[in-house]
Amino acid sequence: MIKLIIAEDHQALIDGMKSFLKNESDIEIVGHANDGLVLIDIVRQLKPNVVITDIRMPKCDGIIATKTIKAELPNTKVIAFSMFDHDDAISQMKEAGASGYIMKNASLQTVLEAIRAVNEGYSYFVNEAENEYETPKNELVFSSREKEILQLIAEGKSSQEIADILFIEKSTVDSHRKNMSKKIKIIGKTDLTKFALERKYDYL
Structure with missing residues (x-):
């Protein structure tokens, strides 16, 4: 079972992912956060397999949160979730320890693919993975x-x-x-x- 935590300051996006993923037998959403500090706190408590985090969040951004999570729980995989596909943002998340980077306009099916890929030890970055679901x-x-x-x-x-x-x-x-x-x-x-x-x- 993949224990998943989602961090995103738009609750509607969290609700959309919850609705989509609830029928996946291998994934359990164990928590969610609307800012970076809460994310770090619940990751410490719940120790998920995978975290999906927005880069821009209140109180603590996704880059700092990822560095903290990977320092304390190196086996937890982090996927960045962003509106931007800038190379520098992708590089910063890679350096922070993220295993994936997907766009917010990607389909929910792509989100599912990314979760499963990083959980298996693969990388899933928008500039490296062929993603037919993204809509420029x-x-x-x-x-x-x-x-x-x-x-x-x-x-x-x-x-x-x-x-x-x-x-x-x-x-x-x-x-x-x-x-x-x-x-x-x-x-x-x-x-x-x-x-x-x-x-x-x-x-x-």
Whole structure:
């Protein structure tokens, strides 16, 4: 059994991963954290096999947290979870002891692959692993209305609330949701919410 801890300051992303991974018989999410200090504390207590951590978090960033975790629990594998694929960020996480680095716009299936790979002793880095599930931002084309709806989704609005704000029918919002999901090759409201949260400020 792979004992997993997730550290991410957006609770919706944690909830999305929990929902996706709950049916995987070989993985148990034993804890989660919304900042780096809490992450270090629960890792010390629960001693997981794998940690997925955001790089940018309150109180203590993922790089420092990873260094601390690897110094105290060298057998715990760490996967960085980031919006950025900059070489320097990847290098810093490697130097800190991370075994993997995946993008937040990667599919949940990719997250699953990364967890299993690092647990088996392999490395899983975005610039080294062939990842057909990633969707490069510059290839996405959204209409003005879709951008408005994405922003409202990121703010936690329901389809009905979005319809009321934009003075359109709820069925129209649902139709836009389906179209956007097709464009970014995801399935389900949770994944679309995850995507919207990570792109919250891209279209302002």
